[in-house]
Amino acid sequence: MTTPGAGQGKRRIDTMEELAVAIGVSRPTLSRYFQDPERVSRSSRARIEQGLEQVEYIPNFFATRMNRKTTGIIGVIIPYLNDLFFSKLLEAIERAAMEAGYTVITQCSHFDPLIEARAAETLMSMSVDGALVAPLGNHSDLKVHDRLRARLPFVLVDSRPDNMLDVEFVGTNHMQSTGLAVEYLCRVGAPPVFLAMPRVSFNAMARERAYLAKMEELGHEPRIIGTEPVEPGWLFEEHGQAVLDREFAAGRLIDASVLCVNDRIAIGALRAAATHGLEPGARRNGGLRIMGHDDYPLCPFLTPTLTTVAQDVEAIGRASVQQLVNTIRGEKTPDEQRVKLIDGEIKARESA
Amino acid sequence: MTTPGAGQGKRRIDTMEELAVAIGVSRPTLSRYFQDPERVSRSSRARIEQGLEQVEYIPNFFATRMNRKTTGIIGVIIPYLNDLFFSKLLEAIERAAMEAGYTVITQCSHFDPLIEARAAETLMSMSVDGALVAPLGNHSDLKVHDRLRARLPFVLVDSRPDNMLDVEFVGTNHMQSTGLAVEYLCRVGAPPVFLAMPRVSFNAMARERAYLAKMEELGHEPRIIGTEPVEPGWLFEEHGQAVLDREFAAGRLIDASVLCVNDRIAIGALRAAATHGLEPGARRNGGLRIMGHDDYPLCPFLTPTLTTVAQDVEAIGRASVQQLVNTIRGEKTPDEQRVKLIDGEIKARESA
DNA sequence: TGTAGAACTGAACACGCGTAAAAACTTGCA
DNA sequence: TGCAAGTTTTTACGCGTGTTCAGTTCTACA
Numbered sequence: 001m002t003t004p005g006a007g008q009g010k011r012r013i014d015t016m017e018e019l020a021v022a023i024g025v026s027r028p029t030l031s032r033y034f035q036d037p038e039r040v041s042r043s044s045r046a047r048i049e050q051g052l053e054q055v056e057y058i059p060n061f062f063a064t065r066m067n068r069k070t071t072g073i074i075g076v077i078i079p080y081l082n083d084l085f086f087s088k089l090l091e092a093i094e095r096a097a098m099e100a101g102y103t104v105i106t107q108c109s110h111f112d113p114l115i116e117a118r119a120a121e122t123l124m125s126m127s128v129d130g131a132l133v134a135p136l137g138n139h140s141d142l143k144v145h146d147r148l149r150a151r152l153p154f155v156l157v158d159s160r161p162d163n164m165l166d167v168e169f170v171g172t173n174h175m176q177s178t179g180l181a182v183e184y185l186c187r188v189g190a191p192p193v194f195l196a197m198p199r200v201s202f203n204a205m206a207r208e209r210a211y212l213a214k215m216e217e218l219g220h221e222p223r224i225i226g227t228e229p230v231e232p233g234w235l236f237e238e239h240g241q242a243v244l245d246r247e248f249a250a251g252r253l254i255d256a257s258v259l260c261v262n263d264r265i266a267i268g269a270l271r272a273a274a275t276h277g278l279e280p281g282a283r284r285n286g287g288l289r290i291m292g293h294d295d296y297p298l299c300p301f302l303t304p305t306l307t308t309v310a311q312d313v314e315a316i317g318r319a320s321v322q323q324l325v326n327t328i329r330g331e332k333t334p335d336e337q338r339v340k341l342i343d344g345e346i347k348a349r350e351s352a
Numbered sequence: 353m354t355t356p357g358a359g360q361g362k363r364r365i366d367t368m369e370e371l372a373v374a375i376g377v378s379r380p381t382l383s384r385y386f387q388d389p390e391r392v393s394r395s396s397r398a399r400i401e402q403g404l405e406q407v408e409y410i411p412n413f414f415a416t417r418m419n420r421k422t423t424g425i426i427g428v429i430i431p432y433l434n435d436l437f438f439s440k441l442l443e444a445i446e447r448a449a450m451e452a453g454y455t456v457i458t459q460c461s462h463f464d465p466l467i468e469a470r471a472a473e474t475l476m477s478m479s480v481d482g483a484l485v486a487p488l489g490n491h492s493d494l495k496v497h498d499r500l501r502a503r504l505p506f507v508l509v510d511s512r513p514d515n516m517l518d519v520e521f522v523g524t525n526h527m528q529s530t531g532l533a534v535e536y537l538c539r540v541g542a543p544p545v546f547l548a549m550p551r552v553s554f555n556a557m558a559r560e561r562a563y564l565a566k567m568e569e570l571g572h573e574p575r576i577i578g579t580e581p582v583e584p585g586w587l588f589e590e591h592g593q594a595v596l597d598r599e600f601a602a603g604r605l606i607d608a609s610v611l612c613v614n615d616r617i618a619i620g621a622l623r624a625a626a627t628h629g630l631e632p633g634a635r636r637n638g639g640l641r642i643m644g645h646d647d648y649p650l651c652p653f654l655t656p657t658l659t660t661v662a663q664d665v666e667a668i669g670r671a672s673v674q675q676l677v678n679t680i681r682g683e684k685t686p687d688e689q690r691v692k693l694i695d696g697e698i699k700a701r702e703s704a
Numbered sequence: 705t706g707t708a709g710a711a712c713t714g715a716a717c718a719c720g721c722g723t724a725a726a727a728a729c730t731t732g733c734a
Numbered sequence: 735t736g737c738a739a740g741t742t743t744t745t746a747c748g749c750g751t752g753t754t755c756a757g758t759t760c761t762a763c764a
Contacts, residue, residue, distance in 0.1 A: 366720090367719090367721085368720070368721065369720080369721090379721085380722085380723080380724095383721065383722060383723080384722095386721095393730090393731095397729095411720090411721080412719090412720055412721070414719095414720080414721095415719075415720035415721045415722085416720085416721060416722080417721095418721075418722085419720090419721055419722040419723080420721095420722065547705085566723095593709060602712090
């Protein structure tokens with residue numbers, strides 16, 4: 001039972017030609033109306049709008065995009081979605097793009113360079129106005145990015161391969177954010193050990209470097225654990241848990257400060273602590289402390305609540321769209337603004 | 353620095369016409385080749401494939417889809433992505449659709465019926481071969497679904513409005529899954545209280561009903577909490593935490609079995625327990641127990657690990673694509689198979 | 705009432721490719 | 735060598751809309 005008058009009985013019209021005769025306006029006028037209602041006189045506009053209420057007509061997406069100089073589409077490639085960071089990022093991007101008047105076509109790589117390559121082809125075949133790409137850690141086929149970049153406005157998001165330092169990029173300022181975390185941990189307790197992960201991600205490596213730099217700056221001895229290779233199909237959480245489980249089982253690190261490369265690793269770390277009867281953050285200025293990075297939405301609901309450093313995902317999404325739109329509109333980005341690094345912010349909670 | 357011979361110098365070709373003269377084959381032959389390489393003779397195929405390595409050419413997505421009788425596109429509408437259930441579902445759908453040879457266009461409603469309506473328009477304007485829609489709880493504009501359904505093969509996923517019981521649908525068998533949870537809790541302890549949420553979701557309401565039915569069947573007195581309205585922008589976790597916090601603070605339910613309508617509510621519930629010094633599941637056959645529903649990927653890493661009933665997201669995704677593809681191919685679905693409910697499975701962990 | 709300028713109409717071409725039909729060409733086989 | 739069957743080429747039209755252009759109608763204002 002739908003609302004009465006819902007338009008079930010509206011006559012369906014498939015082409016602009018038919019529509020033109022149906023409401024008594026010329027097709028070029030309709031064409032202009034659909035691109036921007038302001039481009040026709042008020043009287044025609046009223047007439048068209050009234051006519052559209054009597055019939056069901058939807059312009060053909062392909063036919064319209066095929067002929068316009070600009071498609072009004074922004075293509076987005078995301079490495080995977082089973083992660084609240086990327087889903088939040090995608091949401092921010094879609095919102096910003098919509099506000100800027102663009103249609104978003106999202107393609108997900110699902111951890112697979114081949115799918116990523118196919119996604120790039122799809123975007124090119126659709127003549128998108130620009131592409132926003134969050135690469136697959138360091139598994140991406142860089143030729144694919146190069147081809148995209150050579151063809152259309154292109155902005156990297158979140159993660160940046162080492163050899164693409166000259167590309168437009170928006171991401172977290174790991175030097176600042178991880179540095180902040182190290183400082184925070186040093187201020188209220190022992191200098192942290194860094195719980196890393198296998199070197200499959202540029203961001204993870206950037207955070208490692210930031211950790212090393214800040215530890216050196218503060219005059220502490222750094223220590224990094226967890227970089228050993230793992231089996232395919234591994235989960236971040238499992239890795240964090242496994243590494244700390246080994247340590248705790250051997251009686252090591254039970255009084256340490258542990259800075260995890262990201263929150264999902266930290267969640268595994270918390271789990272390892274719990275299984276060993278340890279309570280991260282329970283002793284105010286000492287004892288075991290665990291800290292993450294990202295401000296995963298669940299952090300405030302974990303036990304203990306997870307102290308972390310928040311990435312401003314919303315800002316990253318908005319800024320990347322802004323940067324892309326500027327490029328599309330032909331506004332030359334000054335060299336010093338081609339890379340935009342967004343600062344993080346400490347979220348002090350119970351675990352550290 | 354890209355790999356040498358990466359194709360930086362390949363001549364770029366924009367139309368099939370140019371390509372035809374470039375490699376010395378006729379355009380219709382090329383057209384057939386791109387639709388299915390098997391449709392041209394082996395000699396032509398070899399020649400074309402060799403030619404394609406010398407140049408850079410990508411068929412125009414719009415021009416190809418505009419003329420084919422079938423676009424090979426499946427449109428997917430998802431209510432929101434900030435939830436690991438939907439991101440897993442989307443992944444399963446995309447994988448299954450890819451295997452079936454379809455291109456997937458995903459549109460996200462972002463909690464907003466207006467955006468959902470626009471997404472539906474986009475899909476119709478693209479003449480997708482079929483649509484897979486996961487509605488916005490009960491906030492969807494049902495006219496939108498009706499229009500889609502009237503135009504093209506249409507399958508609902510995950511959640512089904514009360515007045516669309518005759519539509520093709522694939523989702524969890526809440527009667528079975530929630531029933532299983534109730535039975536499980538009754539078997540090893542006190543009959544459960546049901547921690548629900550405001551009535552904004554058909555699934556949540558279906559689980560409430562399933563809870564009531566099973567409790568009656570087992571001869572226990574049901575009790576449902578947490579259905580009071582909340583402020584806009586509320587989070588599932590916050591709600592679960594707030595409701596149980598009130599109860600625990602008043603000394604109530606501290607020895608109860610609590611079945612939560614979903615895992616995110618349960619995560620909030622675990623948090624409430626922790627803040628009150630309670631340990632769900634610590635006493636084997638009694639005391640406070642908390643159970644969820646969905647098998648959120650993080651369940652095994654929470655403290656305590658969360659007992660829940662797993663939805664077979666992978667199966668839901670696959671089955672929905674299968675159902676849609678059958679409809680697209682014109683295979684009449686027998687009435688009794690128009691609704692496919694997938695059973696859940698208990699994941700016994702520490703919390704209950 | 706006349707007129708400049710804006711807005712519209714009709715016709716035509718373009719976009720890149722699918723598709724059909726007929727003619728020309730291969731290939732395999734006797 | 736001849737012939738049938740399978741391929742390919744040629745040619746032409748169609749898809750639904752963008753876009754242009756010359757000609758027409760409308761509007762505002764004097």
